[in-house]
Amino acid sequence: xxxxxxxxxxxxxxxxxxxxxxxxxxxxxxxxxxxxxxxxxxxxxxxxxxxxxxxxxxxxxxxxxxxxxxxxxxxxxxxxxxxxxxxxxxxxxxxxxxxxxxxxxxxxxxxxxxxxxxxxxxxxxxxxxxxxxxxxxxxxxxxxxxxxxxxxxxxxxxxxxxxxxxxxxxxxxxxxxxxxxxxxxxxxxxxxxxxxxxxxxxxxxxxxxxxxxxxxxxxxxxxxxxxxxxxxxxxxxxxxxxxxxxxxxxxxxxxxxxxxxxxxxxxxxxxxxxxxxxxxxxxxxxxxxxxxxxxxxxxxxxxxxxxxxxxxxxxxxxxxxxxxxxxxxxxxxxxxxxxxxxxxxxxxxxxxxxxxxxxxxxxxxxxxxxxxxxxxxxxxxxxxxxxxxxxxxxxxxxxxxxxxxxxxxxxxxxxxxxxxx
Numbered sequence: 001x002x003x004x005x006x007x008x009x010x011x012x013x014x015x016x017x018x019x020x021x022x023x024x025x026x027x028x029x030x031x032x033x034x035x036x037x038x039x040x041x042x043x044x045x046x047x048x049x050x051x052x053x054x055x056x057x058x059x060x061x062x063x064x065x066x067x068x069x070x071x072x073x074x075x076x077x078x079x080x081x082x083x084x085x086x087x088x089x090x091x092x093x094x095x096x097x098x099x100x101x102x103x104x105x106x107x108x109x110x111x112x113x114x115x116x117x118x119x120x121x122x123x124x125x126x127x128x129x130x131x132x133x134x135x136x137x138x139x140x141x142x143x144x145x146x147x148x149x150x151x152x153x154x155x156x157x158x159x160x161x162x163x164x165x166x167x168x169x170x171x172x173x174x175x176x177x178x179x180x181x182x183x184x185x186x187x188x189x190x191x192x193x194x195x196x197x198x199x200x201x202x203x204x205x206x207x208x209x210x211x212x213x214x215x216x217x218x219x220x221x222x223x224x225x226x227x228x229x230x231x232x233x234x235x236x237x238x239x240x241x242x243x244x245x246x247x248x249x250x251x252x253x254x255x256x257x258x259x260x261x262x263x264x265x266x267x268x269x270x271x272x273x274x275x276x277x278x279x280x281x282x283x284x285x286x287x288x289x290x291x292x293x294x295x296x297x298x299x300x301x302x303x304x305x306x307x308x309x310x311x312x313x314x315x316x317x318x319x320x321x322x323x324x325x326x327x328x329x330x331x332x333x334x335x336x337x338x339x340x341x342x343x344x345x346x347x348x349x350x351x352x353x354x355x356x357x358x359x360x361x362x363x364x365x366x367x368x369x370x371x372x373x374x375x376x377x378x379x380x381x382x383x384x385x386x387x388x389x390x391x392x393x394x395x396x397x398x399x400x401x402x403x404x405x406x407x408x409x410x411x412x413x414x415x416x417x418x419x420x421x
Contacts, residue, residue, distance in 0.1 A: 022141065022180040022219050029213065032205040037089070037134035038126045050098045056122065056150035058143050061131040065147060066093055068119040072156050079161035079185075079282050080118035080151045082144065083109045086168030086191075088201060089134050093121035103309070106272035107167060115279040118157055122147040134203055137176055137196075137214035144177045148184065161185050161288035165278075167271055168238070169197070171229075172216060178227050179219035186290020187227040188278055191237060191267050192216060194244040217248050220257055226290045227257045228298075230274060232265030234403065260294045262302055264403045273305040274298065307396065313411065314395045318385060321414065328385035333415040335359075335380035336398045339408040343375045349405045353379050356397075380415055 043053055043064055052069055055062040070078065084091045085107060097108045113119045124143045125132030132139065144164070152159045164184045166174035171192035178187040195215035199206045204214075212218055231242040239261060246259045262270055281292050292298055322328060340346055343363045353360055361378035368374060379398070384390050395412055402409035 021222055022176060025219075025222075026213055029209070031135055031138040031210060031213075032207075033133065033135065033203050034205050035203050036126075037203050038132075039089070040129045043093070043123065043128045044095050047098055051121075054150070056147050058125075058131075058146040060125060060139075063123060063125070063130040063143060063147075064128050065120050065122040065150075066097060068113045070116065070118065070156075076156055077158040077161075078116060078118045078156055079163065079285075079288070080120065080154075080157045081109070081112045081163045081165055081282075082120045082122060082147055082151065083112070084144065084164075084166030084170030084173050085121065086166070086170045088169060088197075089124070089127055090136070090140060090169045090173050091122055091124050091166075092127060093123065097121060103269075103272045105268040106275075107268070109165065109167075109271065109275050111272060111275045111279050112165075112282070115283055117163075117279065117282060118151070118154070120147060120151055136201070136203055137173060138204070140173060141176050141180050144173065145181050145183070148181075152183075158288065161282070161285070163187070163282060163290060165189070165275075167191060168267065169193075175216035175223075175227070175229070176214070176219070178225055179216070179222040182224040184225050185285075185288040186278075186282075187223075187225055188275070188290075189227065189229045190271055190274060191231045191242075192229065192245075193238055193241040194248075217245055220245065220249050221252050221254050223254060223256050225256060228278075228290075228292070228294065229257065229259040230262055230270065230294075230298075232267055232270040233261040233263055233406075235266035235408065237267035258294050260299065262299065264306055264399065265302065270302075273302050276305070277301045310395060310399060311392050314388075314391050317411065317413070318391065321385065326414070330384070330386075331382045332385050333359075333380055334383045334394070334412045335378045335415045336412045337376050337378050337410045338402060338405075339410075340375050340377075345405075345407065346375070346377050349379075349401060349407065350377070352401065352405075357381070 046066055049069060051066040054065050054067045056065060085093050101108060122144065123130055124140045126134035148162055151157050151162050162184055163186045164174050164177060165188035167190045171189040174187055174189045175192055194217040196211055204210045229242065229245060231237055231239050233239050242259060242261060249257055249259055262274065277298055281290060338349060346363055350360055359380040363375045363377045366374050366376055381394060383394055398409060398412055
């Protein structure tokens with residue numbers, strides 16, 4: 001059950017142009033913790049050509065961070081990005097920041113670094129031998145603000161072009177920081193939640209006030225920085241949380257905050273293409289302000305990227321078919337499978353697929369690895385594998401049907417055993 005009280009009323013009534021911030025609303029409240037979480041394990045040592053380990057000052061003492069290394073020209077001023085990684089505890093960077101990774105789950109946000117943006121991955125209180133204990137979305141807000149102060153003090157960082165971003169639990173923290181300060185030129189929040197992650201994960205006493213003071217949905221009206229809140233609309237993600245944030249913003253508008261689902265993306269494959277678009281904007285920006293039209297620029301750019309990735313996968317499948325000795329000339333029967341928790345979820349898909357001439361199997365009940373059940377159904381069609389345009393079009397159609405009807409699906413494959421040359 002979501003909590004609303006007089007605090008939310010006063011927040012919503014406040015002007016986004018006033019001096020009020022999340023920190024001023026918290027006042028002298030001291031968070032009440034029911035357990036003290038602290039990790040002393042040191043940060044993994046990074047390759048020196050990629051990152052160095054630095055320390056930044058906070059109210060509790062010095063805390064550690066990874067800082068990207070760059071070849072710099074004399075007098076050069078670079079834009080910089082603080083990126084808050086997901087998972088728990090929040091902002092727990094490690095080897096994955098420099099190890100090889102897939103674009104479909106690129107949580108290192110390395111596209112910014114590749115574009116020449118200075119990257120900082122801070123660790124927060126209670127982590128990596130840092131002072132303090134984990135407070136989960138409370139004192140960590142001040143820690144991030146102090147990390148930004150460290151970046152501003154670097155002679156090669158442009159103080160007007162410092163940005164904040166995060167994914168999943170890191171995205172949630174990024175929103176709270178955006179409500180606490182206007183010192184960032186822009187904020188990117190990918191897949192946050194609107195309030196909290198439940199009592200099991202909370203080190204703080206589970207009561208109304210502690211929850212409210214950590215819930216971004218209460219503070220969207222305080223944000224004075226261009227802020228972009230995005231989530232994919234496919235798979236197990238935080239799309240329902242995005243809708244809650246959107247509805248709150250619709251009720252109490254703030255022109256600085258932009259919220260949108262990204263059609264066809266999921267919680268993880270969203271990260272790389274969206275960050276690629278933001279990285280280009282950051283490099284292009286002359287005054288530093290992060291300004292992008294979600295509907296006119298970002299969403300279409302993502303769709304073009306998704307189509308290129310889809311076609312790359314199609315080409316890979318074709319190469320595997322040829323490598324297996326299959327003749328690709330002539331027509332072949334191909335299919336894809338769709339999955340749903342309940343059989344009736346296929347009704348609209350079946351109706352549309354029938355109109356478009358697909359071959360349709362009956363729904364089949366399956367068991368997953370955890371002992372639960374789900375349903376699957378196949379759509380099939382004849383396809384000329386030697387026509388790339390036909391392959392790309394059908395593959396994209398399979399995907400579009402999955403997106404339209406909010407279903408999981410698998411990639412296409414041959415229905416019949418391959419015919420040998």
